[in-house]
Amino acid sequence: MTEVTQNLPPIRRRLARNRARNQTGSFQIPVWSDASWIVRIALLVGLLLVLMALAAPWIAPFDPNAQSLISRLRPPVGFERYKDGFFFGTDELGRDIFSRCIYGLRLTFALALAGSVIGLLIGGTLGLTAGIIGGVFEEGIMGAVDAQIAIPFTLIALLILAVMGSSLNVMILVLGVYGWEQYARIVRAEVKKLLQMPFVEAARAAGAGPMRIALRHILPNVVSPIVVQFTLNFSNIVILESTLSFLGLGVQPPTATLGSMVGTGRDYLPTAPWIVLVPAAVILLLTFAVQILGDWLRDKADVRLRSR
Template sequence: MTDATHNLSSPRNTGTRTYRLPIWSDANWIVRIALLIGLILIVTALAAPWVAPFDPNAQSLISRLRPPIGFERYKDGFYFGTDELGRDIFSRCIYGLRLTFALALAGAVIGLLIGGTLGLMAGIIGGVFEEVIMGLVDAQIAIPFTLIALLILAVMGSSLDVMILVLGVYGWEQYTRIVRGEVKKLIQMPFVEAARAAGATPLRIAVRHILPNVVSPIVVQFTLNFSNIVILESTLSFLGLGVQPPTATLGSMVGIGRDYLPTAPWIVLAPAMVILLLTFAVQILGDWLRDKADVRLRSR
């Protein structure tokens, strides 16, 4: 009777379940910090029109070069200070984050689609097609991409569409080399040979048996490429070839603020810190997603 009463009162018989969020519960403290930073940055970028206290392009020369909060001559409401034209740096960082994130994401996705598709096709088809693709990869690697970007921007201009094209072309050869190498290795594995013997089409073999095994290196390369694209956009904006003023990107803010670094360092430090946080979150989350997406690690 006592055992029956104990069993009836046991929590396992109450019908209640304890739910948990796998992304949060399975992550260590560094990944959790990166996840929180990433969520804050994304939400802030998406809600820029409601979060930013001022128009990012509104000028007030009487308020130019005001320091951030906590310093003398701080002006109420301008938490990160103002730039050389009296524009609110906090508002410009928020809008710049949204545009920089969109450009980097679009460029990384385009590079992944181009490079991943060519690498997959080169590894499966082989022959002359593979030689041509790898020849293009070698040519791309041999030429510094900055020169290619400068040439494209000089010929086609510095519009937003051209910037997306330039950033999308960046890094495709790395995807191609990685995916092609993984495919050449996997295509000799017994499970692929068995699928081929069973009559599976090349498309089914690629989607069903090869792609799940190349997700891990692709995720790593995507995070690296994303961070590098942020730096590339900053470099091009630093040279005056990125998105043109008065539109704010994090890179252009750093480039413009370099002339005022000795007297007004906050103009550079604020957007540079946002770039640092963004790349940190992407890198840490990318490594964590790599481990989660690797079917070889899950099978152990």
């Protein structure tokens, strides 16, 4: 690095040195050997759930919406009245619980991923822009963030769904709006801190404009907190979607999501608890895997912990 920088003009040499010095704060991809046993279990569980969701049309033994009233409320394998092929039992309409869980996992995962990406784009863009521009624009954005935090999001979601309906597109919109303020606050705080760093000042002295500074020097250094917040927000969106579907305001029947399966099965909990327990267990495994991975990424992304 020293030989290369010696051939650069003085201002370019300074910029290169400061950028190299700042690399310790950039995001580094964790490796398998650094993971503890619980993180490895979470990785395997998360990978298994993702593969099941992607391969749902090929591994589901039955049509998730196919009804068979003669086979209704059959228990899982190992219990009396078990019916061959329905390993996790059937629901009140005779639909296979396992098939509906796989398809429900697929839709829940897709909704959570779409909502997380939309929230990241909205909040990250606003936070980055507010931090760089500052002034009245920054005050307006942060005022909107404070207003979003002050109002419980469940009330906002209920209002949007009551006015616009419970279609799939509206559901994606609601989930996308959730959590954007967290991205905005984190990114804006990181931008304010990075703007005082020597490598950004060197970039300004080298003639870099605001857009180049934002994309080339600031954005790569906020990847770490963004990745961590994305994983944590993902599990929160899964729980939010399950809550709205449980209340009957999510994706409408007969399309299955994990939350809607829990919601429709609660009336049969005393006599057929498997209708609720199976999708609830899938929700638990999914949120467990994402939360453990989010905590791991947060620890790996923390420069102070990496330097010990």
